[in-house]
Amino acid sequence: MENSKNKFSNWLKNSITARMMVVGFLLLILLIPLEFVKELIRERAVRQAEVVSEINGKWGNNVLISGPIIKIPYKVLKEETNFNEKDKTYYPTTSEIIKYAYFFPDSLKIDSDVDANTRERSIYESVVFTASIAMKGTFPKIDFSALDILPENIVWEKATVLIKTSNLRGIKTTPSVRINSLDLAMTPQYSRDFLNTIQSGFIENAQELFLNENKFSFNLKINGSESLRFLPIGKETDVSMRSNWNSPSFDGNFLPEDTDNTIKKEGFTAQWRILQINRQFEQQFSEKLPDLKEFSFGTKFIVPVDDYQKSERTAKYGFMVIGLTLLVFLLIQLVSHIYIHPFQYVMIGLALVMFYTLLISISEHSDFFMAYMVAAAAVLALITIYSRAILNGWKFPMLICASLASLYGFIYVIIQLENYALLVGSIGLFVILGIIMFASRKIDWNNG
Template sequence: MQSTTARVFMVGLLTLVLLLPLEYVKALIRDRKALQEGVANEMADKWGGPVYFYGPILKVPYQVVSETEITNKITKQVTVQRLVVTDYAYFFPDDLKINTNAKTENKHRNNYESAVFNTKMNFKGHYTTPDFSSQGIKPENINWEKASIVIKTNNLKSIKGAVNINLNGKAYAFEPVASENQNDTVETLQTTAINMRDAFTDAVNFNLNIAYDGTEQIGIVPIGKITEAKMTSNWTSPSFDGNFLPESKHVDKNGFSANWKISHLNRGFVQQYFTALPELSKYTFDVDFHIPVDEYQQNDRASKYGFLVIGLTFLIFFLIQTISKINIHIFQYGMVGLALIMFYTLLISMTEHSSFKLAYIIAGISVVIMIGTYSVSILKNKKFPLFIAASLTALYAFIYIIIQLESYALLAGSIGLFLILGAVMYVSRTIDWNNTKPA
């Protein structure tokens, strides 16, 4: 049992055994992250969820007349049955300018937080004279007196205050309309009937203001023939998503501003629809207000390097044992391994009460001091424990840098491991493995 092969086998087996408590630590991180997400979802439910806006849309009813000939089988008399059905046409604005400001803050509950926002949105533009000729609809069958303006959104309960639209200087209020489809997640706001018969002697200008409380995301469908949008916020880490990215953006410590300009030629839908409105949620331009890399995600990434930390630390002890002929019991390896695992429980518990950076520094220093002090009693001198403490410090610093990196994490990790392997090969090159029994 004192042979090099036996010691290698026992240390390797212990490393694999220590993966079990390491998995328990990972499970703990996942549980705490699930609690964080549950609190975030609860806050979103009470404060308001993601904001989706699609409108304003001009809705005009028209009559579809059909005639059917019916022949009496006995008298052979032919009568014409006339059926009149009311349908609807939907027209998008020719010009749409959107100005949005979102004021964000972090809401805390116990140890958990979630990003929420209050947004004020302004929509300006104009409609030109609707064209019914493509559908062969006669002018006398158009009910201009019963036109209305429609908005599609998914977040009615978090709308702040009344919503009105100003058409050519006259204000009209929106009211919710029951959806025909019970499974439809998008709800409808619609004005009362507006007499548009004489409105289109010129372009019809509109101005609409709406305010929401929301979380996570703002998504807007660019329905204008030309849509120009600007969004500003005090949020310092926005994520731009959706079908259109901003033409220009600026992000600094005070927040961000972004601008979009989208033509109808850039989209997969037209400017007018008859009978029903299409589902256009896949054509939005979005801004996400997620906390970029939360503490639980960083803890999870750190725990994935646990096997590497344990393996390299045991390797250092094993090389010192082999070179110095000092006997290190397998129980002492186990104590060192458990101390390394305690790093992750300290990290997750302290992160919930401070920043990840501060928790990482405190947990790292605590474990390095514990293992360094323990090594003095094992190795009977100060030279090797100082080397172990320095090696652990460098290893924890290296892992912290990898955790913070995004695009270059794999490259930095690969180079670092290559250099570590080279150092181990250099140190072990002169060891006589046939004569390594402890003194």
């Protein structure tokens, strides 16, 4: 029995195949704590999203706003047939139903100045803004003929003007719409439509007013976060946006005109011009407004560096880092004939896993580059000193230190890239494979 144990122990120590199997098994075992680290990163990212959402909710969420829309009710006669129980006969009845017609501006010009800054809570931060929005344009002469509505059925005395927005909470000034010289105070209205509604009171002499073209203007100051977007409801919609934020992300159904879009260190300016032919809806609707959010456009105000996303991308290379490092130790063991115990492989692997916990914890209190450098330096120092005790000298530990430093540097470059990450990563892995093949060419693999 004792002889069998000695034979198995000698086989583990002397057989290349056995040592490769042990290292491969330990690599798989080390994936367990690596997955725990990845889950920790995801949990911290979710926590960040919750805190940011709470900050934004109190300040004001994303802002989506339309220009002024004319809303005019009209009567529709509805004929029904009812059954009389007494004489057992059917008789027709006519009832009157109120519906609404909506008319969009011919021209809509929007100027917005956005003052953006960050709000912090503990270690988390969110981008919030205060936008000063000025709208002006012209309403067309109202024509119901295209909607097949008879003039006698129009309820002119109950005509109103409304504006759609996603963020009532963030409004910081009492809004009013001026049509020619008439000022209309706006109040919130209950709505089941696609956005919240602020609406004027009934407009006096609406028939006389809206049977001609009219100029309008509207000013609003509003707090928001995440994004500021507009609906292109004018036949011609011109939007300009200026902000002190230097990391905008233009999104939505339309992008700014390249000739007018500039992003500088002190902020950005952007301009859009959208014509009716560019979007797929009419200038007037009957019965109800459709959901037009899909045609919105504007700007997202984003934090330029998401450290949790970078940490997660870094952790995805954890398998490669651990695998290559253990492979380097295995090759050194085969070349130098120094026995490395499986426990020592586990300690080295756990030190490599600790890099990711150090990275995420330090990055929450510092910038990502500094966190990466500190975490990498700590792990390099630990593994170098530990391998000095294992390998009885400085030659191989310094080789390991240089290899691991190069690997960490290579990964940092990859995670900074976006469009060329796959290309650079593929070339880098090809070079690493070539180096390993070259280094292992003189190893006697016959001692299996």
